Amino acid sequence: MEFDTATLVGAFDRAGIVAFAFSGVEVGARRNLDVFGLLVMGVVTATGGGVMRDVILDRLPLILAHPDYLAWAVGGAVAAVVLIWRRARYPRFVLRVAEAGGLGAFAVAGSLTAIGAGLGWSGAMLMAIVTAVGGGVIRDVLADRVPVVLHSEVNATAAGLGGLATWAVYGQSNSVAAVFGLSVAALVYSAGAAFDLRLPRPGGRSGAKR
Amino acid sequence: MEFDTATLVGAFDRAGIVAFAFSGVEVGARRNLDVFGLLVMGVVTATGGGVMRDVILDRLPLILAHPDYLAWAVGGAVAAVVLIWRRARYPRFVLRVAEAGGLGAFAVAGSLTAIGAGLGWSGAMLMAIVTAVGGGVIRDVLADRVPVVLHSEVNATAAGLGGLATWAVYGQSNSVAAVFGLSVAALVYSAGAAFDLRLPRPGGRSGAKR
Amino acid sequence: MEFDTATLVGAFDRAGIVAFAFSGVEVGARRNLDVFGLLVMGVVTATGGGVMRDVILDRLPLILAHPDYLAWAVGGAVAAVVLIWRRARYPRFVLRVAEAGGLGAFAVAGSLTAIGAGLGWSGAMLMAIVTAVGGGVIRDVLADRVPVVLHSEVNATAAGLGGLATWAVYGQSNSVAAVFGLSVAALVYSAGAAFDLRLPRPGGRSGAKR
Numbered sequence: 071m072e073f074d075t076a077t078l079v080g081a082f083d084r085a086g087i088v089a090f091a092f093s094g095v096e097v098g099a100r101r102n103l104d105v106f107g108l109l110v111m112g113v114v115t116a117t118g119g120g121v122m123r124d125v126i127l128d129r130l131p132l133i134l135a136h137p138d139y140l141a142w143a144v145g146g147a148v149a150a151v152v153l154i155w156r157r158a159r160y161p162r163f164v165l166r167v168a169e170a171g172g173l174g175a176f177a178v179a180g181s182l183t184a185i186g187a188g189l190g191w192s193g194a195m196l197m198a199i200v201t202a203v204g205g206g207v208i209r210d211v212l213a214d215r216v217p218v219v220l221h222s223e224v225n226a227t228a229a230g231l232g233g234l235a236t237w238a239v240y241g242q243s244n245s246v247a248a249v250f251g252l253s254v255a256a257l258v259y260s261a262g263a264a265f266d267l268r269l270p271r272p273g274g275r276s277g278a279k280r
Numbered sequence: 281m282e283f284d285t286a287t288l289v290g291a292f293d294r295a296g297i298v299a300f301a302f303s304g305v306e307v308g309a310r311r312n313l314d315v316f317g318l319l320v321m322g323v324v325t326a327t328g329g330g331v332m333r334d335v336i337l338d339r340l341p342l343i344l345a346h347p348d349y350l351a352w353a354v355g356g357a358v359a360a361v362v363l364i365w366r367r368a369r370y371p372r373f374v375l376r377v378a379e380a381g382g383l384g385a386f387a388v389a390g391s392l393t394a395i396g397a398g399l400g401w402s403g404a405m406l407m408a409i410v411t412a413v414g415g416g417v418i419r420d421v422l423a424d425r426v427p428v429v430l431h432s433e434v435n436a437t438a439a440g441l442g443g444l445a446t447w448a449v450y451g452q453s454n455s456v457a458a459v460f461g462l463s464v465a466a467l468v469y470s471a472g473a474a475f476d477l478r479l480p481r482p483g484g485r486s487g488a489k490r
Numbered sequence: 491m492e493f494d495t496a497t498l499v500g501a502f503d504r505a506g507i508v509a510f511a512f513s514g515v516e517v518g519a520r521r522n523l524d525v526f527g528l529l530v531m532g533v534v535t536a537t538g539g540g541v542m543r544d545v546i547l548d549r550l551p552l553i554l555a556h557p558d559y560l561a562w563a564v565g566g567a568v569a570a571v572v573l574i575w576r577r578a579r580y581p582r583f584v585l586r587v588a589e590a591g592g593l594g595a596f597a598v599a600g601s602l603t604a605i606g607a608g609l610g611w612s613g614a615m616l617m618a619i620v621t622a623v624g625g626g627v628i629r630d631v632l633a634d635r636v637p638v639v640l641h642s643e644v645n646a647t648a649a650g651l652g653g654l655a656t657w658a659v660y661g662q663s664n665s666v667a668a669v670f671g672l673s674v675a676a677l678v679y680s681a682g683a684a685f686d687l688r689l690p691r692p693g694g695r696s697g698a699k700r
Contacts, residue, residue, distance in 0.1 A: 098430070104479035106437055107430030125335055125545055126554070130397070134336070137402045155482035187550070192557045207632070212417070214426045216634045220518070220527030227526055269524035272575035308640070309693030316647055316689050317640030335545055340607070344546070347612045365692035422627070424636045 079175050079248050084142050086172010089165050091116040091146030094209045099154050101213050108154075111209060112147025113140070119204030123180050123197050127187050170259045173225060174252035176202040177232035181251060182240075184233075191237050198233020199226050202255070224262030224269065228255045289385050289458050294352050296382010299375050301326040301356030304419045309364050311423050318364075321419060322357025323350070329414030333390050333407050337397050380469045383435060384462035386412040387442035391461060392450075394443075401447050408443020409436050412465070434472030434479065438465045499595050499668050504562050506592010509585050511536040511566030514629045519574050521633050528574075531629060532567025533560070539624030543600055543617050547607050590679045593645060594672035596622040597652035601671060602660075604653075611657050618653020619646050622675070644682030644689065648675045 094115025098108045117133045117140065124131040133140040153160050180201030181194040189197070203219045203226045210217040219226050232255025239247040261267060304325025308318045327343045327350065334341040343350040363370050390411030391404040399407070413429045413436045420427040429436050442465025449457040471477060514535025518528045537553045537560065544551040553560040573580050600621030601614040609617070623639045623646045630637040639646050652675025659667035681687060 099482060101426055101431070102481050103426075103431045104481045106434075106479050107427075108482060110430060110436070121336065126541065126551055128338055128548055128550060130338060131336055134394075134397075134399055134403050134406070137400060140402055140406075151482055184554075187554075189554055190557060192560055193554045196554070196560075211421055211631055212427060212430065214424065214634065216521050216523075217527075217632060220530060220632065221521070221523045224526075226530070269526050271522050271524045272519060272528060272571055311636055311641070312691055312693045313636075313641045314689035314691045316644075317637075318692060320640060320646070331546065338548055340548060341546055344604075344607075344609055344613050344616070347610060350612055350616075361692055421631055422637060422640065424634065 079178055079252060082171035082175035082252060083179065084139075085168040086175050087116045087139065087142045088146035088149075089168035089172050090205055091143050092150040092165055093169070093206070095147055095150035095154060097209055097213050105151060108151050109144070109147045111212065112150055113143045114212065115205040115209040116143035116146060117205065118208040119176060119201045119206075120179070122204040122208075123183060123201045126200065127183060127197070129183075166263060170256040170263075171252070173202050173229060173259050174232055174255035177229040177255040178236050178248045178251040180229070181233035181236035182244075182248070185237060185240055191234060194237035195230045195233045198236070198251075198255075199229045202226070202229030202232075221271070222268060224267050225259060227269070228258035228262065231255065231258055289388060289462060292381035292385035292462060293389065294349075295378040296385050297326045297349065297352045298356035298359075299378035299382050300415055301353050302360045302375055303379070303416070305357055305360035305364060307419055307423050315361060318361050319354070319357045321422065322360055323353045324422070325415040325419040326353035326356060327415065328418040329386060329411045329416075330389070332414040332418075333393060333411045336410065337393060337407070339393075376473060380466040380473075381462070383412050383439060383469050384442055384465035387439040387465040388446050388458045388461040390439070391443035391446035392458070395447060395450055401444060404447035405440045405443045408446070408461075408465075409439045412436070412439030412442075431481070432478060434477055435469060437479070438468035438472065441465060441468055499598055499672060502591035502595035502672060503599065504559075505588040506595050507536045507559065507562045508566035508569075509588035509592050510625055511563050512570045512585055513589070513626070515567055515570035515574060517629055517633050525571060528571050529564070529567045531632065532570055533563045534632065535625040535629040536563035536566060537625065538628040539596060539621045539626075540599070542624040542628075543603060543621045546620065547603060547617070549603075586683060590676040590683075591672070593622050593649060593679050594652055594675035597649040597675040598656050598668045598671040600649070601653035601656035602668070605657060605660055611654060614657035615650045615653045618656070618671075618675075619649045622646070622649030622652075641691070642688060644687050645679060647689070648678035648682065651675065651678055 091112035094111040094113070095108045097115075098111035103111065120133065121131045133143070177198040180197040180199070183201075184194040184197035187193070206219055206225070207217045232251045235254040236247045236251030239250050301322035304321040304323070305318045307325075308321035313321065327341075330343065331341045343353070387408040390407040390409070393411075394404040394407035397403070416429055416435070417427045442461045445464040446457045446461030449460050511532035514531040514533070515528045517535075518531035523531065537551075540553065541551040553563070597618040600618040603621075604614040604617035607613070626639055626645070627637045652671045655674040656667045656671030659670050
């Protein structure tokens with residue numbers, strides 16, 4: 071059943087790439103970027119986390135080794151630009167579901183890459199977080215704002231737990247590990263979105279800069 | 281005639297490094313940075329794109345392997361700091377020409393490096409863009425503003441087309457490929473500057489944050 | 491006496507990691523980040539410079555190869571979060587001393603890594619600066635402000651001189667080189683902090699953005 075699991079994780083991976091590309095284009099449109107800038111925002115948001123992971127682990131980035139990943143990112147960004155240009159309405163709920171699955175798939179990919187590089191549980195957790203939220207951090211830095219993941223999202227917590235779950239089960243069955251890690255991350259993310267969960271803010275009442 | 285081509289591209293490369301160093305120092309001076317900060321802005325703007333390319337492709341950055349490149353960047357930055365400190369006037373037109381040639385040389389260097397790493401046309405185009413505009417993006421992120429290339433320049437389009445042109449001709453003649461790619465990028469850039477060309481902005485009328 | 495020197499530099503290294511983690515958490519708290527964001531800011535500030543250095547030199551980052559470094563960063567960040575959450579007062583002077591020693595240890599580590607990679611004096615100086623101030627630059631970019639090191643600190647100057655000092659003495663005695671480089675960087679930093687030294691700002695009177 072290895073094949074089915076790879077197909078499943080791959081499908082969520084691509085769904086996540088498209089959903090993340092949409093989020094990059096949306097943030098860029100609010101900054102009044104031109105068409106090229108929007109495409110860059112979409113592609114960078116969708117692929118930036120994986121590139122950061124591969125650069126840190128000294129591997130050729132997956133989107134350069136396998137250009138079909140890049141094609142999904144460009145396709146998602148182009149679709150988002152067209153929709154926003156035409157001021158079309160599109161179902162955000164579908165994007166949210168794709169983002170949940172994508173976050174899980176990204177976390178699993180990061181964890182498995184770290185395990186493949188011989189790292190332990192802390193490396194697996196770190197690389198899951200970097201893969202899943204790195205693109206969003208680059209998006210927000212380019213958009214000149216404090217990364218959303220640092221103050222209003224549970225995405226990083228979800229990705230870290232998913233990466234840990236993958237690492238914990240990996241020894242027994244690789245396909246179960248992938249599905250388990252993906253589910254943990256997607257569930258934590260969904261719970262966060264459903265109940266608007268936020269982590270406490272120790273810094274006090276003073277309003278954040280935007 | 282390989283030698284002459286290499287000399288030509290090398291000359292534009294160095295002209296571009298100096299011109300990019302100037303642009304970094306100019307942006308830094310508007311942020312009231314100190315002398316060291318200005319030098320960093322100049323050097324990072326001039327060399328950041330190449331370092332990003334080499335880091336992504338797992339190579340030792342050229343400026344570390346060949347310190348004379350670093351010397352051109354430092355020299356350009358020092359000259360810019362001195363001129364700005366003395367409130368001297370300097371011919372911006374010369375800088376614009378150097379930037380056009382430099383953008384082309386950077387795009388060619390990115391495309392050739394990608395081809396050397398075994399990548400296809402999409403990798404060549406991506407690495408041309410990263411090499412040519414990466415330094416400016418880092419400059420603008422450090423200066424706490426949305427990268428200019430995302431909303432007001434055709435630099436990335438010019439670099440991408442130049443990188444594609446280099447890739448397309450590379451099989452037949454390497455020297456023709458380099459000159460052709462450089463010319464395409466420099467022409468698109470110059471046309472953009474001459475006619476103040478801008479790509480459309482799908483996001484609508486709302487003013488961008490700076 | 492090699493062992494003693496390694497112990498000494500290692501102790502300052504860890505002191506610097508903890509002090510840098512505190513500075514990251516402090517900046518994050520001013521931006522009203524949540525608990526996870528604060529931990530990220532602390533860990534990234536403490537380890538970002540070393541990761542940048544290792545990524546540029548194509549090495550597996552030290553914090554992934556030796557997770558005990560990561561543990562010091564996480565421990566420092568957790569301690570800072572707890573103290574800030576409880577609005578406890580803590581002796582800033584101790585942090586300043588730890589930061590001085592840490593800056594020196596980071597500069598020595600950067601310089602030695604560059605020497606080990608076969609680089610010359612310019613590479614040693616650059617890698618000392620990247621290692622010592624890279625984490626702070628990432629911290630400030632994430633916090634959406636112009637990096638402090640570019641306009642108000644002598645940290646980079648101190649690190650660069652410490653890296654050069656390490657490089658200059660390295661041939662004769664490695665342990666003397668480490669202690670000498672660390673001392674030079676720490677002394678320049680301390681002098682800068684004691685006398686509020688600032689480098690001149692050629693850009694003129696106009697106030698910086700923030």
